[in-house]
Amino acid sequence: MITYEDGRLRALAEDGRWPELLAAYRQGRAAAVAEAGEEAAAALTAPLGHLIAYAAPPELAVRLFDRDGGAGTAAGVADHDAGPLWEVLATRHSWLRLAPLLGPAPVRRLVAHTRALLGEDLGYGAEPDPEGVPLRLEPWEAAGWDEAARVREYLPGGGARSALLTLPASREGLGEVELPPLAGQPGDRPDGPRVARALAGLGALAPWAQTVCVRGRAPAAAALLARDRRVVGGYLPFALAYPALVRAAAVGRAQGCAHGRLGLWRALAAMAGAAGSHGVDGRGAPGGQGEADAVDTADRGEVNALVARMRCFTWQEPSAGLHHLHVALEDPVGGVAWAVSGSQEL
Known part of the structure:
Protein backbone atom coordinates (compact mmCIF):
# COMPACT_ATOMS: atom_id res chain seq x y z
CA MET A 1 0.00 0.00 0.00
CA ILE A 2 1.28 3.47 -0.90
CA THR A 3 1.03 5.84 2.06
CA TYR A 4 2.53 9.14 3.09
CA GLU A 5 4.22 7.26 5.94
CA ASP A 6 6.42 5.48 3.41
CA GLY A 7 9.84 6.98 4.24
CA ARG A 8 10.93 7.41 0.64
CA LEU A 9 7.74 9.12 -0.40
CA ARG A 10 7.78 11.36 2.66
CA ALA A 11 11.30 12.45 1.79
CA LEU A 12 10.27 13.24 -1.77
CA ALA A 13 7.39 15.37 -0.48
CA GLU A 14 9.63 17.26 1.92
CA ASP A 15 12.02 17.97 -0.94
CA GLY A 16 9.21 19.13 -3.21
CA ARG A 17 9.89 16.42 -5.78
CA TRP A 18 6.30 16.32 -6.97
CA PRO A 19 6.87 14.91 -10.47
CA GLU A 20 8.41 11.81 -8.89
CA LEU A 21 5.53 11.48 -6.47
CA LEU A 22 3.02 11.79 -9.32
CA ALA A 23 4.93 9.10 -11.22
CA ALA A 24 4.83 6.85 -8.14
CA TYR A 25 1.09 7.45 -7.78
CA ARG A 26 0.40 6.61 -11.42
CA GLN A 27 2.62 3.54 -11.43
CA GLY A 28 1.10 2.22 -8.21
CA ARG A 29 -2.47 2.89 -9.32
CA ALA A 30 -2.04 1.21 -12.70
CA ALA A 31 -0.43 -1.84 -11.09
CA ALA A 32 -3.21 -2.07 -8.50
CA VAL A 33 -5.90 -1.78 -11.19
CA ALA A 34 -4.32 -4.65 -13.10
CA GLU A 35 -4.05 -6.79 -9.98
CA ALA A 36 -7.14 -5.96 -7.94
CA GLY A 37 -9.49 -3.78 -10.01
CA GLU A 38 -10.45 -0.11 -10.11
CA GLU A 39 -12.14 0.16 -6.72
CA ALA A 40 -9.29 -1.48 -4.83
CA ALA A 41 -6.70 0.56 -6.72
CA ALA A 42 -8.45 3.80 -5.83
CA ALA A 43 -8.42 2.89 -2.14
CA LEU A 44 -4.79 1.75 -2.11
CA THR A 45 -3.41 4.87 -3.77
CA ALA A 46 -5.75 7.45 -2.22
CA PRO A 47 -3.43 8.45 0.68
CA LEU A 48 -0.68 9.45 -1.74
CA GLY A 49 -3.25 11.10 -3.97
CA HIS A 50 -4.45 13.11 -0.97
CA LEU A 51 -0.91 14.33 -0.31
CA ILE A 52 -0.43 15.42 -3.91
CA ALA A 53 -3.84 17.12 -4.11
CA TYR A 54 -3.22 18.91 -0.83
CA ALA A 55 0.38 20.06 -1.10
CA ALA A 56 1.62 19.90 -4.69
CA PRO A 57 1.61 23.00 -6.91
CA PRO A 58 -1.71 23.19 -8.78
CA GLU A 59 -0.01 22.72 -12.15
CA LEU A 60 1.01 19.24 -11.00
CA ALA A 61 -1.85 18.39 -8.63
CA VAL A 62 -4.45 18.63 -11.42
CA ARG A 63 -2.57 15.93 -13.32
CA LEU A 64 -3.90 13.37 -10.83
CA PHE A 65 -7.02 13.39 -13.01
CA ASP A 66 -5.37 13.45 -16.44
CA ARG A 67 -5.28 10.27 -18.51
CA ASP A 68 -2.01 11.08 -20.26
CA GLY A 69 -0.22 8.54 -18.06
CA GLY A 70 -2.05 5.59 -19.60
CA ALA A 71 -4.76 3.16 -18.58
CA GLY A 72 -5.55 2.98 -14.87
CA THR A 73 -3.28 5.86 -13.86
CA ALA A 74 -5.82 8.67 -13.44
CA ALA A 75 -7.93 9.37 -10.38
CA GLY A 76 -11.66 9.59 -10.97
CA VAL A 77 -14.39 11.53 -9.23
CA ALA A 78 -14.89 8.65 -6.75
CA ASP A 79 -11.22 8.37 -5.65
CA HIS A 80 -11.07 9.39 -2.02
CA ASP A 81 -9.15 9.16 1.20
CA ALA A 82 -10.60 11.38 3.94
CA GLY A 83 -12.71 12.86 1.14
CA PRO A 84 -12.73 13.05 -2.65
CA LEU A 85 -9.36 13.99 -4.10
CA TRP A 86 -10.97 16.68 -6.26
CA GLU A 87 -12.46 18.28 -3.12
CA VAL A 88 -9.04 18.30 -1.44
CA LEU A 89 -7.67 20.08 -4.51
CA ALA A 90 -10.56 22.55 -4.60
CA THR A 91 -9.97 23.62 -0.99
CA ARG A 92 -6.35 24.49 -1.74
CA HIS A 93 -6.51 26.78 -4.78
CA SER A 94 -8.80 29.39 -6.28
CA TRP A 95 -10.78 28.81 -9.46
CA LEU A 96 -8.59 31.42 -11.13
CA ARG A 97 -5.59 29.14 -10.59
CA LEU A 98 -7.37 25.88 -11.39
CA ALA A 99 -9.58 26.80 -14.34
CA PRO A 100 -6.84 26.89 -17.02
CA LEU A 101 -5.42 23.59 -15.76
CA LEU A 102 -8.35 21.24 -15.10
CA GLY A 103 -9.33 18.95 -17.94
CA PRO A 104 -11.95 16.23 -17.23
CA ALA A 105 -15.43 17.76 -17.29
CA PRO A 106 -16.89 15.86 -14.27
CA VAL A 107 -13.95 16.85 -12.05
CA ARG A 108 -13.99 20.39 -13.38
CA ARG A 109 -17.68 20.78 -12.55
CA LEU A 110 -17.36 19.48 -9.00
CA VAL A 111 -14.32 21.66 -8.31
CA ALA A 112 -16.21 24.71 -9.62
CA HIS A 113 -19.16 24.12 -7.30
CA THR A 114 -16.83 23.51 -4.36
CA ARG A 115 -15.22 26.88 -5.02
CA ALA A 116 -18.71 28.42 -5.16
CA LEU A 117 -19.52 26.87 -1.77
CA LEU A 118 -16.33 28.41 -0.41
CA GLY A 119 -17.60 31.84 -1.43
CA GLU A 120 -15.95 32.33 -4.80
CA ASP A 121 -18.08 33.98 -7.49
CA LEU A 122 -17.66 32.04 -10.72
CA GLY A 123 -20.60 33.71 -12.41
CA TYR A 124 -18.34 35.49 -14.88
CA GLY A 125 -15.79 33.74 -17.04
CA ALA A 126 -16.67 30.14 -16.11
CA GLU A 127 -18.60 27.86 -18.44
CA PRO A 128 -22.29 27.64 -17.47
CA ASP A 129 -23.38 24.65 -15.44
CA PRO A 130 -25.10 22.05 -17.67
CA GLU A 131 -28.11 21.90 -15.32
CA GLY A 132 -28.31 25.64 -14.82
CA VAL A 133 -27.11 25.62 -11.20
CA PRO A 134 -25.59 29.06 -10.52
CA LEU A 135 -21.84 29.25 -10.02
CA ARG A 136 -22.15 31.55 -7.05
CA LEU A 137 -24.15 31.12 -3.88
CA GLU A 138 -27.58 32.64 -3.64
CA PRO A 139 -28.10 34.78 -0.51
CA TRP A 140 -30.19 32.05 1.14
CA GLU A 141 -27.38 29.55 0.55
CA ALA A 142 -24.80 31.72 2.26
CA ALA A 143 -26.99 32.88 5.13
CA GLY A 144 -27.22 29.69 7.16
CA TRP A 145 -23.59 28.76 7.77
CA ASP A 146 -20.06 30.05 8.11
CA GLU A 147 -17.79 29.91 5.08
CA ALA A 148 -15.21 27.86 6.98
CA ALA A 149 -17.73 25.09 7.72
CA ARG A 150 -19.13 24.58 4.22
CA VAL A 151 -16.56 22.00 3.08
CA ARG A 152 -14.37 19.57 4.99
CA GLU A 153 -11.14 21.00 6.39
CA TYR A 154 -8.43 18.69 5.06
CA LEU A 155 -5.17 17.95 6.85
CA PRO A 156 -1.82 17.68 5.03
CA GLY A 157 -0.93 14.13 6.08
CA GLY A 158 -4.44 12.74 5.61
CA GLY A 159 -7.71 13.06 7.47
CA ALA A 160 -10.21 15.88 7.64
CA ARG A 161 -12.43 17.82 9.99
CA SER A 162 -16.09 18.39 9.20
CA ALA A 163 -19.18 19.55 11.01
CA LEU A 164 -21.64 16.90 12.18
CA LEU A 165 -24.86 16.60 10.23
CA THR A 166 -27.60 17.26 12.78
CA LEU A 167 -31.04 18.65 12.01
CA PRO A 168 -32.43 19.56 14.42
CA ALA A 169 -29.24 20.20 16.36
CA SER A 170 -30.99 20.85 19.69
CA ARG A 171 -34.36 21.54 21.31
CA GLU A 172 -33.80 25.30 21.10
CA GLY A 173 -36.75 26.99 19.42
CA LEU A 174 -38.76 23.76 19.33
CA GLY A 175 -41.82 22.77 21.32
CA GLU A 176 -44.35 19.99 21.81
CA VAL A 177 -46.27 19.41 18.58
CA GLU A 178 -49.14 17.01 17.87
CA LEU A 179 -48.74 15.72 14.33
CA PRO A 180 -51.92 15.19 12.28
CA PRO A 181 -53.37 11.71 11.71
CA LEU A 182 -51.76 9.70 8.95
CA ALA A 183 -53.12 10.46 5.50
CA GLY A 184 -55.21 7.52 4.35
CA GLN A 185 -56.69 8.45 0.98
CA PRO A 186 -54.95 7.57 -2.29
CA GLY A 187 -55.25 11.20 -3.40
CA ASP A 188 -53.17 12.29 -0.42
CA ARG A 189 -50.04 10.93 -2.12
CA PRO A 190 -49.29 12.98 -5.25
CA ASP A 191 -47.51 11.32 -8.11
CA GLY A 192 -46.14 12.29 -11.48
CA PRO A 193 -42.66 12.61 -13.00
CA ARG A 194 -41.74 15.88 -11.31
CA VAL A 195 -42.74 14.62 -7.88
CA ALA A 196 -40.74 11.46 -8.54
CA ARG A 197 -37.70 13.48 -9.59
CA ALA A 198 -37.96 15.66 -6.49
CA LEU A 199 -38.13 12.58 -4.27
CA ALA A 200 -35.24 10.98 -6.13
CA GLY A 201 -33.18 14.14 -5.67
CA LEU A 202 -33.85 14.24 -1.95
CA GLY A 203 -33.20 10.51 -1.65
CA ALA A 204 -29.85 10.90 -3.40
CA LEU A 205 -28.81 13.48 -0.80
CA ALA A 206 -29.28 11.01 2.04
CA PRO A 207 -29.58 7.41 0.82
CA TRP A 208 -29.73 6.31 4.46
CA ALA A 209 -32.98 8.28 4.98
CA GLN A 210 -36.62 7.84 3.96
CA THR A 211 -38.42 10.34 1.74
CA VAL A 212 -42.14 10.94 1.17
CA CYS A 213 -44.43 13.45 -0.51
CA VAL A 214 -48.01 14.33 0.48
CA ARG A 215 -50.68 16.83 -0.41
CA GLY A 216 -50.92 19.22 2.47
CA ARG A 217 -48.67 20.84 5.02
CA ALA A 218 -45.25 19.91 6.36
CA PRO A 219 -46.47 18.27 9.61
CA ALA A 220 -48.61 15.89 7.51
CA ALA A 221 -45.49 14.75 5.67
CA ALA A 222 -43.57 14.49 8.94
CA ALA A 223 -46.34 12.30 10.38
CA LEU A 224 -45.60 9.61 7.80
CA LEU A 225 -41.99 9.26 8.99
CA ALA A 226 -41.99 10.29 12.66
CA ARG A 227 -42.07 7.49 15.23
CA ASP A 228 -44.68 9.18 17.42
CA ARG A 229 -47.63 11.49 16.91
CA ARG A 230 -46.39 13.84 19.63
CA VAL A 231 -42.93 15.22 18.84
CA VAL A 232 -40.62 18.05 19.81
CA GLY A 233 -40.59 20.13 16.66
CA GLY A 234 -41.13 23.47 15.00
CA TYR A 235 -40.62 25.62 11.94
CA LEU A 236 -37.32 27.16 10.88
CA PRO A 237 -36.15 29.22 7.89
CA PHE A 238 -35.03 27.21 4.87
CA ALA A 239 -31.62 28.90 5.08
CA LEU A 240 -31.01 27.11 8.38
CA ALA A 241 -32.04 23.74 6.93
CA TYR A 242 -29.94 24.19 3.79
CA PRO A 243 -26.51 23.32 5.30
CA ALA A 244 -27.75 20.00 6.69
CA LEU A 245 -29.35 19.07 3.36
CA VAL A 246 -26.09 19.78 1.52
CA ARG A 247 -23.96 17.94 4.08
CA ALA A 248 -26.22 14.90 3.92
CA ALA A 249 -24.68 13.91 0.58
CA ALA A 250 -21.16 14.15 2.01
CA VAL A 251 -21.64 11.84 5.00
CA GLY A 252 -19.59 9.20 3.17
CA ARG A 253 -16.02 9.94 2.15
CA ALA A 254 -16.59 9.26 -1.55
CA GLN A 255 -18.82 12.30 -2.02
CA GLY A 256 -18.21 15.97 -1.37
CA CYS A 257 -20.42 18.92 -0.53
CA ALA A 258 -20.59 19.86 -4.23
CA HIS A 259 -22.61 16.67 -4.72
CA GLY A 260 -24.99 17.92 -2.04
CA ARG A 261 -25.39 21.35 -3.58
CA LEU A 262 -26.02 19.97 -7.07
CA GLY A 263 -28.43 17.35 -5.77
CA LEU A 264 -30.40 19.84 -3.72
CA TRP A 265 -30.71 22.29 -6.63
CA ARG A 266 -31.90 19.36 -8.77
CA ALA A 267 -34.57 18.52 -6.19
CA LEU A 268 -35.63 22.17 -5.77
CA ALA A 269 -35.93 22.58 -9.55
CA ALA A 270 -38.25 19.56 -9.66
CA MET A 271 -40.30 20.91 -6.73
CA ALA A 272 -40.63 24.32 -8.39
CA GLY A 273 -41.65 22.63 -11.64
CA ALA A 274 -44.25 20.55 -9.85
CA ALA A 275 -45.80 23.72 -8.44
CA GLY A 276 -45.88 25.41 -11.84
CA SER A 277 -47.05 22.55 -14.05
CA HIS A 278 -50.82 22.98 -13.60
CA GLY A 279 -50.99 20.46 -10.81
CA VAL A 280 -48.50 18.19 -9.14
CA ASP A 281 -49.35 15.21 -11.31
CA GLY A 282 -47.26 16.75 -14.08
CA ARG A 283 -49.67 16.12 -16.97
CA GLY A 284 -49.64 18.32 -20.03
CA ALA A 285 -45.97 18.70 -20.96
CA PRO A 286 -45.59 21.34 -23.69
CA GLY A 287 -44.34 20.62 -27.16
CA GLY A 288 -45.47 17.00 -27.18
CA GLN A 289 -42.57 15.89 -24.94
CA GLY A 290 -43.61 13.50 -22.20
CA GLU A 291 -42.63 14.76 -18.77
CA ALA A 292 -41.23 11.36 -17.93
CA ASP A 293 -38.50 12.12 -20.46
CA ALA A 294 -38.00 15.75 -19.44
CA VAL A 295 -35.00 17.01 -17.50
CA ASP A 296 -35.50 19.68 -14.85
CA THR A 297 -33.03 22.45 -15.53
CA ALA A 298 -32.66 24.75 -12.56
CA ASP A 299 -34.44 28.03 -13.23
CA ARG A 300 -32.80 30.40 -10.79
CA GLY A 301 -35.85 32.65 -10.50
CA GLU A 302 -38.26 29.75 -9.90
CA VAL A 303 -35.99 28.14 -7.32
CA ASN A 304 -35.49 31.45 -5.50
CA ALA A 305 -39.26 32.00 -5.46
CA LEU A 306 -39.82 28.49 -4.10
CA VAL A 307 -37.24 29.00 -1.35
CA ALA A 308 -38.80 32.35 -0.41
CA ARG A 309 -42.21 30.75 0.18
CA SER A 343 -30.09 8.80 11.04
CA GLN A 344 -26.74 7.12 10.68
CA GLU A 345 -23.98 6.23 13.09
CA LEU A 346 -20.39 7.10 12.20
Whole structure:
Protein backbone atom coordinates (compact mmCIF):
# COMPACT_ATOMS: atom_id res chain seq x y z
CA MET A 1 0.00 0.00 0.00
CA ILE A 2 1.28 3.47 -0.90
CA THR A 3 1.03 5.84 2.06
CA TYR A 4 2.53 9.14 3.09
CA GLU A 5 4.22 7.26 5.94
CA ASP A 6 6.42 5.48 3.41
CA GLY A 7 9.84 6.98 4.24
CA ARG A 8 10.93 7.41 0.64
CA LEU A 9 7.74 9.12 -0.40
CA ARG A 10 7.78 11.36 2.66
CA ALA A 11 11.30 12.45 1.79
CA LEU A 12 10.27 13.24 -1.77
CA ALA A 13 7.39 15.37 -0.48
CA GLU A 14 9.63 17.26 1.92
CA ASP A 15 12.02 17.97 -0.94
CA GLY A 16 9.21 19.13 -3.21
CA ARG A 17 9.89 16.42 -5.78
CA TRP A 18 6.30 16.32 -6.97
CA PRO A 19 6.87 14.91 -10.47
CA GLU A 20 8.41 11.81 -8.89
CA LEU A 21 5.53 11.48 -6.47
CA LEU A 22 3.02 11.79 -9.32
CA ALA A 23 4.93 9.10 -11.22
CA ALA A 24 4.83 6.85 -8.14
CA TYR A 25 1.09 7.45 -7.78
CA ARG A 26 0.40 6.61 -11.42
CA GLN A 27 2.62 3.54 -11.43
CA GLY A 28 1.10 2.22 -8.21
CA ARG A 29 -2.47 2.89 -9.32
CA ALA A 30 -2.04 1.21 -12.70
CA ALA A 31 -0.43 -1.84 -11.09
CA ALA A 32 -3.21 -2.07 -8.50
CA VAL A 33 -5.90 -1.78 -11.19
CA ALA A 34 -4.32 -4.65 -13.10
CA GLU A 35 -4.05 -6.79 -9.98
CA ALA A 36 -7.14 -5.96 -7.94
CA GLY A 37 -9.49 -3.78 -10.01
CA GLU A 38 -10.45 -0.11 -10.11
CA GLU A 39 -12.14 0.16 -6.72
CA ALA A 40 -9.29 -1.48 -4.83
CA ALA A 41 -6.70 0.56 -6.72
CA ALA A 42 -8.45 3.80 -5.83
CA ALA A 43 -8.42 2.89 -2.14
CA LEU A 44 -4.79 1.75 -2.11
CA THR A 45 -3.41 4.87 -3.77
CA ALA A 46 -5.75 7.45 -2.22
CA PRO A 47 -3.43 8.45 0.68
CA LEU A 48 -0.68 9.45 -1.74
CA GLY A 49 -3.25 11.10 -3.97
CA HIS A 50 -4.45 13.11 -0.97
CA LEU A 51 -0.91 14.33 -0.31
CA ILE A 52 -0.43 15.42 -3.91
CA ALA A 53 -3.84 17.12 -4.11
CA TYR A 54 -3.22 18.91 -0.83
CA ALA A 55 0.38 20.06 -1.10
CA ALA A 56 1.62 19.90 -4.69
CA PRO A 57 1.61 23.00 -6.91
CA PRO A 58 -1.71 23.19 -8.78
CA GLU A 59 -0.01 22.72 -12.15
CA LEU A 60 1.01 19.24 -11.00
CA ALA A 61 -1.85 18.39 -8.63
CA VAL A 62 -4.45 18.63 -11.42
CA ARG A 63 -2.57 15.93 -13.32
CA LEU A 64 -3.90 13.37 -10.83
CA PHE A 65 -7.02 13.39 -13.01
CA ASP A 66 -5.37 13.45 -16.44
CA ARG A 67 -5.28 10.27 -18.51
CA ASP A 68 -2.01 11.08 -20.26
CA GLY A 69 -0.22 8.54 -18.06
CA GLY A 70 -2.05 5.59 -19.60
CA ALA A 71 -4.76 3.16 -18.58
CA GLY A 72 -5.55 2.98 -14.87
CA THR A 73 -3.28 5.86 -13.86
CA ALA A 74 -5.82 8.67 -13.44
CA ALA A 75 -7.93 9.37 -10.38
CA GLY A 76 -11.66 9.59 -10.97
CA VAL A 77 -14.39 11.53 -9.23
CA ALA A 78 -14.89 8.65 -6.75
CA ASP A 79 -11.22 8.37 -5.65
CA HIS A 80 -11.07 9.39 -2.02
CA ASP A 81 -9.15 9.16 1.20
CA ALA A 82 -10.60 11.38 3.94
CA GLY A 83 -12.71 12.86 1.14
CA PRO A 84 -12.73 13.05 -2.65
CA LEU A 85 -9.36 13.99 -4.10
CA TRP A 86 -10.97 16.68 -6.26
CA GLU A 87 -12.46 18.28 -3.12
CA VAL A 88 -9.04 18.30 -1.44
CA LEU A 89 -7.67 20.08 -4.51
CA ALA A 90 -10.56 22.55 -4.60
CA THR A 91 -9.97 23.62 -0.99
CA ARG A 92 -6.35 24.49 -1.74
CA HIS A 93 -6.51 26.78 -4.78
CA SER A 94 -8.80 29.39 -6.28
CA TRP A 95 -10.78 28.81 -9.46
CA LEU A 96 -8.59 31.42 -11.13
CA ARG A 97 -5.59 29.14 -10.59
CA LEU A 98 -7.37 25.88 -11.39
CA ALA A 99 -9.58 26.80 -14.34
CA PRO A 100 -6.84 26.89 -17.02
CA LEU A 101 -5.42 23.59 -15.76
CA LEU A 102 -8.35 21.24 -15.10
CA GLY A 103 -9.33 18.95 -17.94
CA PRO A 104 -11.95 16.23 -17.23
CA ALA A 105 -15.43 17.76 -17.29
CA PRO A 106 -16.89 15.86 -14.27
CA VAL A 107 -13.95 16.85 -12.05
CA ARG A 108 -13.99 20.39 -13.38
CA ARG A 109 -17.68 20.78 -12.55
CA LEU A 110 -17.36 19.48 -9.00
CA VAL A 111 -14.32 21.66 -8.31
CA ALA A 112 -16.21 24.71 -9.62
CA HIS A 113 -19.16 24.12 -7.30
CA THR A 114 -16.83 23.51 -4.36
CA ARG A 115 -15.22 26.88 -5.02
CA ALA A 116 -18.71 28.42 -5.16
CA LEU A 117 -19.52 26.87 -1.77
CA LEU A 118 -16.33 28.41 -0.41
CA GLY A 119 -17.60 31.84 -1.43
CA GLU A 120 -15.95 32.33 -4.80
CA ASP A 121 -18.08 33.98 -7.49
CA LEU A 122 -17.66 32.04 -10.72
CA GLY A 123 -20.60 33.71 -12.41
CA TYR A 124 -18.34 35.49 -14.88
CA GLY A 125 -15.79 33.74 -17.04
CA ALA A 126 -16.67 30.14 -16.11
CA GLU A 127 -18.60 27.86 -18.44
CA PRO A 128 -22.29 27.64 -17.47
CA ASP A 129 -23.38 24.65 -15.44
CA PRO A 130 -25.10 22.05 -17.67
CA GLU A 131 -28.11 21.90 -15.32
CA GLY A 132 -28.31 25.64 -14.82
CA VAL A 133 -27.11 25.62 -11.20
CA PRO A 134 -25.59 29.06 -10.52
CA LEU A 135 -21.84 29.25 -10.02
CA ARG A 136 -22.15 31.55 -7.05
CA LEU A 137 -24.15 31.12 -3.88
CA GLU A 138 -27.58 32.64 -3.64
CA PRO A 139 -28.10 34.78 -0.51
CA TRP A 140 -30.19 32.05 1.14
CA GLU A 141 -27.38 29.55 0.55
CA ALA A 142 -24.80 31.72 2.26
CA ALA A 143 -26.99 32.88 5.13
CA GLY A 144 -27.22 29.69 7.16
CA TRP A 145 -23.59 28.76 7.77
CA ASP A 146 -20.06 30.05 8.11
CA GLU A 147 -17.79 29.91 5.08
CA ALA A 148 -15.21 27.86 6.98
CA ALA A 149 -17.73 25.09 7.72
CA ARG A 150 -19.13 24.58 4.22
CA VAL A 151 -16.56 22.00 3.08
CA ARG A 152 -14.37 19.57 4.99
CA GLU A 153 -11.14 21.00 6.39
CA TYR A 154 -8.43 18.69 5.06
CA LEU A 155 -5.17 17.95 6.85
CA PRO A 156 -1.82 17.68 5.03
CA GLY A 157 -0.93 14.13 6.08
CA GLY A 158 -4.44 12.74 5.61
CA GLY A 159 -7.71 13.06 7.47
CA ALA A 160 -10.21 15.88 7.64
CA ARG A 161 -12.43 17.82 9.99
CA SER A 162 -16.09 18.39 9.20
CA ALA A 163 -19.18 19.55 11.01
CA LEU A 164 -21.64 16.90 12.18
CA LEU A 165 -24.86 16.60 10.23
CA THR A 166 -27.60 17.26 12.78
CA LEU A 167 -31.04 18.65 12.01
CA PRO A 168 -32.43 19.56 14.42
CA ALA A 169 -29.24 20.20 16.36
CA SER A 170 -30.99 20.85 19.69
CA ARG A 171 -34.36 21.54 21.31
CA GLU A 172 -33.80 25.30 21.10
CA GLY A 173 -36.75 26.99 19.42
CA LEU A 174 -38.76 23.76 19.33
CA GLY A 175 -41.82 22.77 21.32
CA GLU A 176 -44.35 19.99 21.81
CA VAL A 177 -46.27 19.41 18.58
CA GLU A 178 -49.14 17.01 17.87
CA LEU A 179 -48.74 15.72 14.33
CA PRO A 180 -51.92 15.19 12.28
CA PRO A 181 -53.37 11.71 11.71
CA LEU A 182 -51.76 9.70 8.95
CA ALA A 183 -53.12 10.46 5.50
CA GLY A 184 -55.21 7.52 4.35
CA GLN A 185 -56.69 8.45 0.98
CA PRO A 186 -54.95 7.57 -2.29
CA GLY A 187 -55.25 11.20 -3.40
CA ASP A 188 -53.17 12.29 -0.42
CA ARG A 189 -50.04 10.93 -2.12
CA PRO A 190 -49.29 12.98 -5.25
CA ASP A 191 -47.51 11.32 -8.11
CA GLY A 192 -46.14 12.29 -11.48
CA PRO A 193 -42.66 12.61 -13.00
CA ARG A 194 -41.74 15.88 -11.31
CA VAL A 195 -42.74 14.62 -7.88
CA ALA A 196 -40.74 11.46 -8.54
CA ARG A 197 -37.70 13.48 -9.59
CA ALA A 198 -37.96 15.66 -6.49
CA LEU A 199 -38.13 12.58 -4.27
CA ALA A 200 -35.24 10.98 -6.13
CA GLY A 201 -33.18 14.14 -5.67
CA LEU A 202 -33.85 14.24 -1.95
CA GLY A 203 -33.20 10.51 -1.65
CA ALA A 204 -29.85 10.90 -3.40
CA LEU A 205 -28.81 13.48 -0.80
CA ALA A 206 -29.28 11.01 2.04
CA PRO A 207 -29.58 7.41 0.82
CA TRP A 208 -29.73 6.31 4.46
CA ALA A 209 -32.98 8.28 4.98
CA GLN A 210 -36.62 7.84 3.96
CA THR A 211 -38.42 10.34 1.74
CA VAL A 212 -42.14 10.94 1.17
CA CYS A 213 -44.43 13.45 -0.51
CA VAL A 214 -48.01 14.33 0.48
CA ARG A 215 -50.68 16.83 -0.41
CA GLY A 216 -50.92 19.22 2.47
CA ARG A 217 -48.67 20.84 5.02
CA ALA A 218 -45.25 19.91 6.36
CA PRO A 219 -46.47 18.27 9.61
CA ALA A 220 -48.61 15.89 7.51
CA ALA A 221 -45.49 14.75 5.67
CA ALA A 222 -43.57 14.49 8.94
CA ALA A 223 -46.34 12.30 10.38
CA LEU A 224 -45.60 9.61 7.80
CA LEU A 225 -41.99 9.26 8.99
CA ALA A 226 -41.99 10.29 12.66
CA ARG A 227 -42.07 7.49 15.23
CA ASP A 228 -44.68 9.18 17.42
CA ARG A 229 -47.63 11.49 16.91
CA ARG A 230 -46.39 13.84 19.63
CA VAL A 231 -42.93 15.22 18.84
CA VAL A 232 -40.62 18.05 19.81
CA GLY A 233 -40.59 20.13 16.66
CA GLY A 234 -41.13 23.47 15.00
CA TYR A 235 -40.62 25.62 11.94
CA LEU A 236 -37.32 27.16 10.88
CA PRO A 237 -36.15 29.22 7.89
CA PHE A 238 -35.03 27.21 4.87
CA ALA A 239 -31.62 28.90 5.08
CA LEU A 240 -31.01 27.11 8.38
CA ALA A 241 -32.04 23.74 6.93
CA TYR A 242 -29.94 24.19 3.79
CA PRO A 243 -26.51 23.32 5.30
CA ALA A 244 -27.75 20.00 6.69
CA LEU A 245 -29.35 19.07 3.36
CA VAL A 246 -26.09 19.78 1.52
CA ARG A 247 -23.96 17.94 4.08
CA ALA A 248 -26.22 14.90 3.92
CA ALA A 249 -24.68 13.91 0.58
CA ALA A 250 -21.16 14.15 2.01
CA VAL A 251 -21.64 11.84 5.00
CA GLY A 252 -19.59 9.20 3.17
CA ARG A 253 -16.02 9.94 2.15
CA ALA A 254 -16.59 9.26 -1.55
CA GLN A 255 -18.82 12.30 -2.02
CA GLY A 256 -18.21 15.97 -1.37
CA CYS A 257 -20.42 18.92 -0.53
CA ALA A 258 -20.59 19.86 -4.23
CA HIS A 259 -22.61 16.67 -4.72
CA GLY A 260 -24.99 17.92 -2.04
CA ARG A 261 -25.39 21.35 -3.58
CA LEU A 262 -26.02 19.97 -7.07
CA GLY A 263 -28.43 17.35 -5.77
CA LEU A 264 -30.40 19.84 -3.72
CA TRP A 265 -30.71 22.29 -6.63
CA ARG A 266 -31.90 19.36 -8.77
CA ALA A 267 -34.57 18.52 -6.19
CA LEU A 268 -35.63 22.17 -5.77
CA ALA A 269 -35.93 22.58 -9.55
CA ALA A 270 -38.25 19.56 -9.66
CA MET A 271 -40.30 20.91 -6.73
CA ALA A 272 -40.63 24.32 -8.39
CA GLY A 273 -41.65 22.63 -11.64
CA ALA A 274 -44.25 20.55 -9.85
CA ALA A 275 -45.80 23.72 -8.44
CA GLY A 276 -45.88 25.41 -11.84
CA SER A 277 -47.05 22.55 -14.05
CA HIS A 278 -50.82 22.98 -13.60
CA GLY A 279 -50.99 20.46 -10.81
CA VAL A 280 -48.50 18.19 -9.14
CA ASP A 281 -49.35 15.21 -11.31
CA GLY A 282 -47.26 16.75 -14.08
CA ARG A 283 -49.67 16.12 -16.97
CA GLY A 284 -49.64 18.32 -20.03
CA ALA A 285 -45.97 18.70 -20.96
CA PRO A 286 -45.59 21.34 -23.69
CA GLY A 287 -44.34 20.62 -27.16
CA GLY A 288 -45.47 17.00 -27.18
CA GLN A 289 -42.57 15.89 -24.94
CA GLY A 290 -43.61 13.50 -22.20
CA GLU A 291 -42.63 14.76 -18.77
CA ALA A 292 -41.23 11.36 -17.93
CA ASP A 293 -38.50 12.12 -20.46
CA ALA A 294 -38.00 15.75 -19.44
CA VAL A 295 -35.00 17.01 -17.50
CA ASP A 296 -35.50 19.68 -14.85
CA THR A 297 -33.03 22.45 -15.53
CA ALA A 298 -32.66 24.75 -12.56
CA ASP A 299 -34.44 28.03 -13.23
CA ARG A 300 -32.80 30.40 -10.79
CA GLY A 301 -35.85 32.65 -10.50
CA GLU A 302 -38.26 29.75 -9.90
CA VAL A 303 -35.99 28.14 -7.32
CA ASN A 304 -35.49 31.45 -5.50
CA ALA A 305 -39.26 32.00 -5.46
CA LEU A 306 -39.82 28.49 -4.10
CA VAL A 307 -37.24 29.00 -1.35
CA ALA A 308 -38.80 32.35 -0.41
CA ARG A 309 -42.21 30.75 0.18
CA MET A 310 -40.99 27.40 1.51
CA ARG A 311 -42.00 26.42 5.02
CA CYS A 312 -39.64 24.00 6.80
CA PHE A 313 -40.65 21.85 9.74
CA THR A 314 -38.11 19.88 11.77
CA TRP A 315 -38.59 17.46 14.63
CA GLN A 316 -36.61 15.38 17.08
CA GLU A 317 -36.64 11.62 17.33
CA PRO A 318 -36.07 9.83 20.68
CA SER A 319 -33.04 7.97 19.34
CA ALA A 320 -30.86 9.48 16.63
CA GLY A 321 -27.43 8.63 15.26
CA LEU A 322 -24.56 11.07 15.20
CA HIS A 323 -25.75 12.03 11.72
CA HIS A 324 -29.46 12.73 11.62
CA LEU A 325 -31.86 14.64 9.42
CA HIS A 326 -35.57 15.14 10.13
CA VAL A 327 -37.16 17.85 7.99
CA ALA A 328 -40.31 18.45 5.97
CA LEU A 329 -40.40 21.04 3.18
CA GLU A 330 -43.78 22.57 2.39
CA ASP A 331 -44.67 24.47 -0.77
CA PRO A 332 -47.89 26.36 0.00
CA VAL A 333 -48.42 27.27 -3.67
CA GLY A 334 -48.15 23.71 -4.94
CA GLY A 335 -50.05 22.40 -1.93
CA VAL A 336 -47.53 19.61 -1.37
CA ALA A 337 -44.88 18.79 1.22
CA TRP A 338 -41.79 16.59 1.04
CA ALA A 339 -40.18 15.00 4.09
CA VAL A 340 -36.74 13.45 4.67
CA SER A 341 -35.98 11.51 7.84
CA GLY A 342 -33.17 9.22 8.90
CA SER A 343 -30.09 8.80 11.04
CA GLN A 344 -26.74 7.12 10.68
CA GLU A 345 -23.98 6.23 13.09
CA LEU A 346 -20.39 7.10 12.20
